Amino acid sequence: MSANIELSPGVKTALTFAVMLAAIMQMIDTTIANVALPHMQGSLSATQEQLAWVLTSYIVASAIMTLPVGWLSGRYGQKNVVLISVVGFTVASGLCGVANSLNEMILFRVLQGFFGAALVPLSQSILLDINRQEDQSRAMAFWAVSVMIGPILGPVLGGFLTEHYSWRWVFYINLPLGVLAFIVILTLMPESKRVERPFDKLGFFALAIFIASIQLILDRGHHLYWLESGEIQFYCALTLGALWVYVTHTRVAKDPFITPAIMRDRNFVAALSFMFSIGLILLATMALLPPYMQNLMGYPVLDTGMILAPRGIGTVVSMIAVTKLSQRFDSRSMVLFGLLVTAYSLHLMCNFDTVVPKYMIINTGILQGFGLGFVFMPLANMAYITLAPEYRAEAAGIFSLVRNMGSSIGVSIVFALFARNIQMQHSYLAENITPYTFGLGLQQLPQALNNETAAMLLSIDAEINRQAATIAYINDFKLMMWIVLAVTPMVYFLKNKSPSTAAE
Numbered sequence: 001m002s003a004n005i006e007l008s009p010g011v012k013t014a015l016t017f018a019v020m021l022a023a024i025m026q027m028i029d030t031t032i033a034n035v036a037l038p039h040m041q042g043s044l045s046a047t048q049e050q051l052a053w054v055l056t057s058y059i060v061a062s063a064i065m066t067l068p069v070g071w072l073s074g075r076y077g078q079k080n081v082v083l084i085s086v087v088g089f090t091v092a093s094g095l096c097g098v099a100n101s102l103n104e105m106i107l108f109r110v111l112q113g114f115f116g117a118a119l120v121p122l123s124q125s126i127l128l129d130i131n132r133q134e135d136q137s138r139a140m141a142f143w144a145v146s147v148m149i150g151p152i153l154g155p156v157l158g159g160f161l162t163e164h165y166s167w168r169w170v171f172y173i174n175l176p177l178g179v180l181a182f183i184v185i186l187t188l189m190p191e192s193k194r195v196e197r198p199f200d201k202l203g204f205f206a207l208a209i210f211i212a213s214i215q216l217i218l219d220r221g222h223h224l225y226w227l228e229s230g231e232i233q234f235y236c237a238l239t240l241g242a243l244w245v246y247v248t249h250t251r252v253a254k255d256p257f258i259t260p261a262i263m264r265d266r267n268f269v270a271a272l273s274f275m276f277s278i279g280l281i282l283l284a285t286m287a288l289l290p291p292y293m294q295n296l297m298g299y300p301v302l303d304t305g306m307i308l309a310p311r312g313i314g315t316v317v318s319m320i321a322v323t324k325l326s327q328r329f330d331s332r333s334m335v336l337f338g339l340l341v342t343a344y345s346l347h348l349m350c351n352f353d354t355v356v357p358k359y360m361i362i363n364t365g366i367l368q369g370f371g372l373g374f375v376f377m378p379l380a381n382m383a384y385i386t387l388a389p390e391y392r393a394e395a396a397g398i399f400s401l402v403r404n405m406g407s408s409i410g411v412s413i414v415f416a417l418f419a420r421n422i423q424m425q426h427s428y429l430a431e432n433i434t435p436y437t438f439g440l441g442l443q444q445l446p447q448a449l450n451n452e453t454a455a456m457l458l459s460i461d462a463e464i465n466r467q468a469a470t471i472a473y474i475n476d477f478k479l480m481m482w483i484v485l486a487v488t489p490m491v492y493f494l495k496n497k498s499p500s501t502a503a504e
Helices: 009-028 034-044 048-066 069-076 078-098 102-116 119-129 133-164 174-188 201-221 230-252 266-282 284-296 301-308 311-325 331-349 358-382 389-430 454-493
Strands: none
Touching: 009 078, 009 119, 009 133, 009 174, 034 102, 034 133, 048 102, 048 201, 048 389, 069 078, 069 119, 069 389, 078 102, 078 119, 078 174, 119 133, 119 389, 133 301, 133 311, 133 358, 201 230, 201 389, 266 284, 266 358, 266 389, 266 454, 284 301, 284 358, 284 389, 284 454, 301 358, 311 331, 311 358, 331 358, 331 454, 389 454
């Protein structure tokens, strides 16, 4: 597709809707299966640790297949790649719904991630192509909403479908959406310009092994005690070896896998660095809050999803605000504002305890969604502002990959630190509790529940666990707050000028 192609308003609206629908489908599936895992366990005869591969297989396949999106769209055309991706993703979703064993589910989830990987980066590239320069900020606002709302809607929709129907409907829901998106894109999307470019097989496989190994380290490390495990040591060796092969090969390759001109664009590289840093906290909060609410506060799955859903309201409001303000204010100032709002919401979350009122969780969620909207939307626009149009599809794939890797690493870090902190805090709290601890009132308890009975000891240990977990969650929120504040100065490494006016 040529850059900034002219379409009628009706066609542009319908095509935007279809492209966003496909992207939302893919993003929702990164989290929609989470709440259904306990229900899958009996149907698939799998352990809880084995079921983790239902999530891991999807993420790894998506990460790897994000890499060749630019080459595929140039070789076969954006329209053809999007159509094949939608069909493959939809069929794979149906197969996931009928899976009867763990092996079948993992295979079908790999196919789902394989075909769905191109939907988010190409949707971004397409929206940039069908909108004029002055409308691209608004287009990126709509695109960013799909990326941010998808993972938020996932647990809500997954909880509702699992509770009222079956866990299989978590996947069946994609069938009508995929058919609708396919029909609209097939009918309305114009053909794109194709670019013949050699495929660097060695570069691709080296980078794919590097990404897959990192993902496996992050997903499996916590369960296998990290470097104490031979499996994790093997993945580390693969990671270092693949990185060495890729860097060495890229320096001498005539047509390297990633176009060198893209990585020579300092503004795009700065945006990638910034996006990776923001990715560290983008999904981490949403990963921590469900177990916090369910395990410590006793909320059922559906109620947890409903309380977290208003976070999307903040994102929608920020989308409207960014669209209105983008022509009047420097995008970097809006990103800075969003970072400060996000940091403030995390500061408020540091005051959580085991009896947090619903309104406080809702309010901090709305505030955080509002702040991240101000960060993500202008950043998605500034990333490509100095790039030539022919590099957009490939750059969008790299941008999406870096965001996903940042999110994955962030989630892994907070959960690893949570497991470590809960043990440390439990030890610290337990060593300070005696029958004479002030405020516990152990001396006044009935003899049946005094400190010498098993029931009383179990009750005290359960409360220590709750308090230790609460402190561990708060420490994670505090860490994310400091990460946001630490990356704030990076804002002014970004450019906010079009290629025609940008200074060299």
